[in-house]
Amino acid sequence: MAYADPEIGGVRAAAYTVPTDRHSADGTLTWDATTIVVVRATGGGEEGIGWTYGPPACAAVVRDQLTSVVTGRPALDVPAALEAMVRAVRNAGRPGAVGYAISAVETALWDLKARVLGLPLYRLLGAVRDELPLYGSGGLTSYGDADLHEQLNRWVHEEGFGRVKIKIGESWGTRERRDLERVESARSVIGADAELFVDANGAYTAKQAIRVARGLDSAGVRWLEEPVSSQDLSGLRRVREGVAMDVAAGEYGCTVSCFQHMCAAEAVDCLQIDITRCGGVLEFLRVCAVAAAHGLDVSAHCAPYLHRHAAAAAPRLRHVEWFHDHVRIERWFFDGADKPRAGALPLDAQRPGHGVELREADAEPYRVA
Numbered sequence: 001m002a003y004a005d006p007e008i009g010g011v012r013a014a015a016y017t018v019p020t021d022r023h024s025a026d027g028t029l030t031w032d033a034t035t036i037v038v039v040r041a042t043g044g045g046e047e048g049i050g051w052t053y054g055p056p057a058c059a060a061v062v063r064d065q066l067t068s069v070v071t072g073r074p075a076l077d078v079p080a081a082l083e084a085m086v087r088a089v090r091n092a093g094r095p096g097a098v099g100y101a102i103s104a105v106e107t108a109l110w111d112l113k114a115r116v117l118g119l120p121l122y123r124l125l126g127a128v129r130d131e132l133p134l135y136g137s138g139g140l141t142s143y144g145d146a147d148l149h150e151q152l153n154r155w156v157h158e159e160g161f162g163r164v165k166i167k168i169g170e171s172w173g174t175r176e177r178r179d180l181e182r183v184e185s186a187r188s189v190i191g192a193d194a195e196l197f198v199d200a201n202g203a204y205t206a207k208q209a210i211r212v213a214r215g216l217d218s219a220g221v222r223w224l225e226e227p228v229s230s231q232d233l234s235g236l237r238r239v240r241e242g243v244a245m246d247v248a249a250g251e252y253g254c255t256v257s258c259f260q261h262m263c264a265a266e267a268v269d270c271l272q273i274d275i276t277r278c279g280g281v282l283e284f285l286r287v288c289a290v291a292a293a294h295g296l297d298v299s300a301h302c303a304p305y306l307h308r309h310a311a312a313a314a315p316r317l318r319h320v321e322w323f324h325d326h327v328r329i330e331r332w333f334f335d336g337a338d339k340p341r342a343g344a345l346p347l348d349a350q351r352p353g354h355g356v357e358l359r360e361a362d363a364e365p366y367r368v369a
Contacts, residue, residue, distance in 0.1 A: 006044025006075045006116055011105060013039045013062035015055075015369035018329050025142035027169025027203030034325050035368070036333070037062075038358060039104040041112045043075035048112025049358055051306060052276035053326065054100040056369035061101035065089060070105065075116055078109045079282055086279070099254035099277060106280025107306060111353035121309035121353055125285070132311050132345040134304065135197060138324035139166025139186060148182065149189050151324070156190045160342035163195040163319065165223070168212075169203025176208075180215040187219040197223035204228055206235040206242075213243040221245050225272070236267035248272050251301040254279065259287045263294040270318055274301040281310045288314045304345060305330045305337050305356055312347055320345065330356075333363045 017035045024031050037058040038051045052058060069088045070081045085102045092098045114121040136155035139148055148166065155161040166186050168179040187196055198221055204212060209227035216224065223246050228235040230249045240247040246269035253259050254277055262268060271291045275284045284300075284307075291298045297318040300307040303326050311320050322340065331337040336356035338346055348355050 008070050008073050008075050008081070008109065008112070009042040010071055011039060011041045011062065011067040011108070013037055013059040013101075013104065014363075014367055015059040016333070016363050016366040017056070017368045018332075018366050020325060021328065022147065023142050024140050024325065025170075026140060026167040026199070027201040028172055029201065030142070034329060036329055037101070037104055038333075038363070039108040040358075041070075041105065041108040043112055044116040046112055046115040048108045048110070048115055048353060049356065050104045050107030050109070050111060050280070050354075051303070052100040052104040053303065054097050054276075058097050058101040058104065059369045061089075061092070061098050062105055065092060065098075066101060066105050070109065075109070076113050078106065078113055081109055082106050082279065082282055095254040099279060103276050103278065103280045103283075106282065107275065107354075110281045114353040118352055120347065120349055120351060120355060121281075122312040122347055123349070125281070125309065125313035127312045127347070128315060128317070129312055130347055131341075132304075132308060132317075132347075133319045134161065134322040134340055134343050134345055135163035135165055135195070135319050136161045136324075136343075137165045137197075137199075137302075137321045139164070139182075141167045141170040141182075145185060148186065152186055152189045156194045159340065161194070161322070161340075162343050163197060164190055165197035165199055165225070165321075167201065168198045169200030173200070173203040173205070173208060176212055179212065180219075183216060183219045183221060192220070195222045196220060197225065199225035200227050202226045202229040206232070206238045209239045210242040213239070213245065217244055223248060223270075225249065226251070230262075233262060233265040233267045236262075237265055240267060240269060246270055248299060252277065253287070256283060256286050256290060259290050263290055263296060268296070270297045270299050272299050272301045274303070275307050275310055276303050284310045285313065288316070292316050302326050303330070305334060306354065308345055308347065309354060333359055335359055
């Protein structure tokens with residue numbers, strides 16, 4: 001009997017804006033709400049889900065430019081659907097919100113494919129590991145000492161995280177002394193054994209970052225993220241060559257070539273990839289291959305429950321970011337968002353696809369598009 005190849009029956013998107021649990025800021029941005037754009041794709045009697053974090057306009061891109069491109073295509077041929085979407089947005093420009101929308105659709109299509117085949121996505125992709133090492137990520141520059149200490153203490157001493165990250169570069173790098181004081185305060189809370197990471201969100205100049213890093217060394221900081229803008233590859237390389245800790249960047253990359261340029265410039269020690277921005281599962285794994293070819297580890301940026309299965313299949317994965325803001329939304333909106341165990345996120349062999357289901361009743365009050 002001939003196999004009936006299911007088609008993608010339809011794609012729909014919705015945007016939900018969720019207030020933060022407190023005023024939030026890093027070195028170069030402040031925000032009081034976060035928008036998650038959720039895409040649902042149907043086919044073969046199943047429904048797949050994917051998402052991104054970006055403006056509500058991402059939902060309009062899905063509706064107006066992407067849905068018609070993928071509808072009717074074979075549900076199992078996700079690479080072809082991705083290529084068709086990339087070609088369709090040529091004049092709209094892929095980087096930014098358009099690329100984020102593509103990522104949401106592509107991840108929904110992988111979820112759909114895995115569900116049609118009755119497999120967890122990591123089994124379909126082929127796993128390298130059965131759990132994902134995490135690092136706790138928060139410590140925003142807007143936090144007072146009490147909030148900072150509570151968050152770090154919970155991660156390290158209550159939940160068993162061996163790595164945590166805080167934000168520095170406050171007010172576009174104009175408060176270096178406070179940055180260093182907060183780093184020393186964080187070290188006093190987490191103790192000597194936990195790894196301490198920092199993220200400047202591109203707030204410093206290259207020379208300034210090297211100067212600040214001398215103070216970071218005394219606190220045993222192991223990871224300096226985006227000391228300068230990710231667009232400044234020569235600046236990243238200068239910082240990398242001038243500091244002891246690992247330099248990381250890449251979270252805003254939307255194309256494989258972007259990551260190739262960063263690797264070729266020898267700008268980072270660890271390449272960050274965001275599946276909600278780079279184009280989805282397939283592009284995430286392609287970037288992992290680029291990093292491996294340059295002898296680099298990778299780290300998954302934010303959205304831990306969307307990264308879970310793709311990161312399980314990634315070579316040279318260092319860790320996945322357990323970002324407070326996204327964790328709060330994903331555990332609120334999705335069934336199947338499992339709790340970490342001793343700083344690692346487990347994989348469930350029984351649930352197909354990404355292993356999560358949208359709780360519509362919880363999400364609907366925050367729908368904006």
